[in-house]
Amino acid sequence: MFDLKWIRENSEAFDEGLKRRGLGPLSAEVLKIDEERRSHLQALQDAQAERNNASKEIGKAKASGDEAAANAAIEKVAKIKSFIQSGEDTEREINERLTALLSSIPNLPHDDVPIGEDETQNELMRQVGGVPSFDFEPKEHFEIGEALGYLDFETAAKMSGSRFVLLSGPLARMERALAQFMLDLQTETHGYTEVSPPIMVKKNALYGTGQLPKFEEDLFKTTGDHYLIPTAEVPLTNIAADCIIDDDYLPRRYVAYSPCFRSEAGSAGRDTRGMIRQHQFMKVELVSITRPDQSDEELERMTSCAEEVLNRLGLAYQVLKLCTGDMGFGARRTFDIEVWLPGQDTYREISSCSVCGDFQARRMNGRYRVEGEKGTHFVHTLNGSGLAVGRTLVAVLENYQQADGSVVVPEVLRPYMNGLELIEPAKK
RNA sequence: GGAGAGGUGGCUGAGUGGUUGAAAGCGGCGGUCUUGAAAACCGUUGAGCGUUUACGCGUUCCGGGGGUUCGAAUCCCUCCCUCUCCGCCA
Structure with missing residues (x-):
């Protein structure tokens, strides 16, 4: 959501930002409605002032028992009434148009974000760690997991359809181990506060983070009024909704381990094999609430x-620093982390960290106050995966696979897996 | 699922049609007192929008929306949310 005053005073910068996002200019349309609204408001408010004065007169006249004066004033005001009535209708209608337009406009990118149309134009920031070499042909994670007997898409499909998976034995355990390891790291070493949030939310929460009203088709909705969260970003960021936080409490850092639900409406045919793209997956999410x-x-x-x-x-x-065309709706700048997958012989996204500025804060009315200063300001919000657990499991399987089909358990996970060092095929 | 109660400013909480943007308390800010602090006392303290060089002026806001009325925090309708009791239950 944007500050109307800012658009008014920076209309060129606004359109320029939209252009970098690959969108046409909108300031003219916004300002036209804004103009309409303001000139209308002036007339309406004048009429309201007149009515208020007359109403006070009536109050006084009645109090002093002067019925004649009261009736005269009532008659006078009656004439303005219909104008005010229709004027308020018009104001409402204009406001609705304005919010509808404003709430569908994505955030503007930071100046340092590269301009581009899609993921091919993202900017590589750094590569870390050596890509492992294999003296055999590395397999993809689903081949490895299915051969081990602990990764079962068929059984999941039987009960849930496509894009679901059933983990069992050491792989189910590894999913839990990964989550535990990530949570411990983010809380104990990086100072995040662990949160166990609701995973069903109402639409105002999704409006706050920007999934609604534009991306309803990506979400699962219950038969009631709840939606399943597509990421814990939604409940974690909404902690700040309708709050006024003292500035010395900032930054606030939250981490949550939660399932995520996505309809994947626009992704038919993409990543259909394996557990890269599922309707349901587990993720450890990081959210920060900060001063600007x-x-x-x-x-x-x-x-x-x-x-x-x-x-x-x-x-x-x-x-990678995402280019303007690849960034999400609410982001000003996004860093994607892509992990090396030997089986696919490529890097795949495993985390996406974004700073949203005050974009979400405005939508959810999340503010902070500086001690001793007058008034409040909007907070800034950030979110990032730390990490997507399902995809991390994929990465471990592919990177730690051995020629005989077994998979070595990474050392840091062993304490979380009862000391297990090697995952071998299930005995039938 | 059945029956009730309630949503008021940063917080607690009065207010049931007429100078009420709203009592009181807490908190915040300023001051008096004090070597300093605390306590006490005095004063002050909402937000959005429009307009104005500025002082200011106007308007809206007592959960959201709609209605009644010359006038609504106060009456009516509706939606949302919270809570209590009973039942069921992880």
């Missing part, structure tokens, strides 16, 4: 918190 002057630095920090998971797991990855 802290948010850029916080994005760097958050990204490195996510990277540390991969460092400790010994997985190779690269960090």
